[in-house]
Amino acid sequence: MAHGPAATALAAADWDPYIAREGNFFDALFRRLRPECDALIAQYEESRSALLPMAHLFQEHEGYLSQNAIVAIAFLLGLTPAVVESTVSFYTLFFRKPVGKYMLSVCRNLSCIINGAEEIMTYFRDSLGIGHLETTADGVFSYEEAECLAACDQAPCMQVNLEFVYKLTKPDIDAMLAAMRAGTYAVAPLVQTAPPERTWKVAQDTGRKSAGGRGVTDPNNAGGIGDKSGVIMLDRLMADPAFAARSRERVLHEKNLGPTNGDAGH
């Protein structure tokens, strides 16, 4: 694809001014944000409630949640970094790796799909040369297909760095991308403190959030070890006489269709 290896990305030297300006993380950013963090914690009866607000705060200043930020949040809340990391990984708005200057989130849900969102998404992919959850090699654009943005009356719609753009057309997109490239777009770019990689997702397969037991943190949370719901579902399936016939039919069908390019799912 249009994406080259790391060599085409911005050179490390491009980030030197930031380091020169901010110096060591704990000396600069952390010290600067500390009072705001304390104020956030003071809003709640239990300090852990400030976890999401603090993560938003650090991300605003660093452009993503660096390992330093995770450690800082853990330190301030008396948690381990692993707990903070497991929590923020649940939420799609936190980036654990650097992203582009403009996060383009195009709605792919029902009302937008029936109003031409598919064409808009293809146009974005073609114009940018990247796909869902990817960043362009120049570090300017990150692109994702998002779920319903609660602006269905303005379909097809999107957000740029969480600011809404309504009733998208192809000429709008051309103008938008040109303005972003020229640095004249109305929405402020995200802060960049490190060069983005091809994707900001830690695991590419985002279809699955957590395997059964992994998310379980206390005995009140079912669905973990010993949960019977999956077994019941399988039992129901096996009791369905059509089930076995279908499995057989599927195997035959795949054979008859011959080799295909890739997996059925994504």
Add this chain to the structure above:
Amino acid sequence: MYREQGGYAQLERAFKELTPKDVADICMGSNLRGRGGAGFPTGRKWSFLPNNGHPRYLVCNCDEAEPGTFKDHMLLEQTPHAIIEGILIGAYAVGCHHAFIYIRGEFKAGFAIFRAAVEAARAAGYVGKNLFGTGFDLELTVHRGAGAYICGEETGLLNSLEGKRGEPRLKPPFPAVKGLYGEPTVVNNVETLAYLPHILRNGAEWFAKVGPERSPGYKVVSISGHVKNPGNYEVPLGTTIRQLIWDCAGGLRDGRTLLGVQPGGGSSACLFEEHLDLPYDFESISKAGSMLGSGAMVVFDDTTNFVKAAHALIRFYAHESCGQCTPCREGGNWLEKTLVRILEGRGLHSDVDMLVSASHQLTGLNLCPLGDSIEPFLASVVKRFEAQFRAYIREPKAAPVAV
């Protein structure tokens, strides 16, 4: 501005002239039902709070992410003070001294607007200590989520507000007994709370008399899809679906005919032409086999590809499943993959049957309603528009080989 139009007058009246019980009684008498999706009577919900001397919390749910719904988004940005007044009145009625609003992470602008509005209300003496000289302290914290539909589910929301992963909790215990920080908690939708000032001003009777007896009052309906004027429309419950589409939203685009309407957000089953004269209220819609849910109506005309429509919704549920329950986590993914297979021309006729049976198999086995929301729309459109699904099935070239 809001005050010039009579804003905060009802808050002041509640604090100065009414006891919390009076306010709760008015709410009960109005028969206001929750506007967040479940339609539970608000007054009854409040009455479940135990009298055990523990602190109580009220949390306003503004995580709006149900596909098709965009009413809370509008209320948040355009009438923040009405929401604040509603929250404060609700908090007074249930005896809560620290209320929260959980705003969806994507509503960055709405969050800033709302926070500024809360500061203005604080400066005007509506939030803080010793309100109206009554000795009643009331704090309001504005909290922002970070992108997860499941945090709209009330117990997922509470976990998220506690700084945890937004995974729903097993119920019971219900939040009214054990909610935020393990204390009794009421979770109410934005629209529900925003009706409180109006109900106080005009009286319980005024609200209870509008529309059908069992689901009275007004409702904001978000209409989108294939209509001329999509948008939010506030109507008395019991208005027919036909009136909503034609009188409010301007009808279909020219030369088109209607194929279906999804009446209550992504989790509701599709309704069809024969349902157009149904009154839009909780009972009538559920009698027709769907639900009113969050009040989000998506209208489909004859250009709709229902395979793609179903795929968009199933992909949403598969993506937003929190992963705790096997049927929801695996079932959603499996259905999504089956739909992709069909769309790519690699499906089987029996895949179409399987969509219906498999979505049914996974229903009723899940911790929260998200898992059970996968089936309704998919099953209803496969049954009605089976031909559209079958049209994607390619016949293999060679005769089947025996195994």
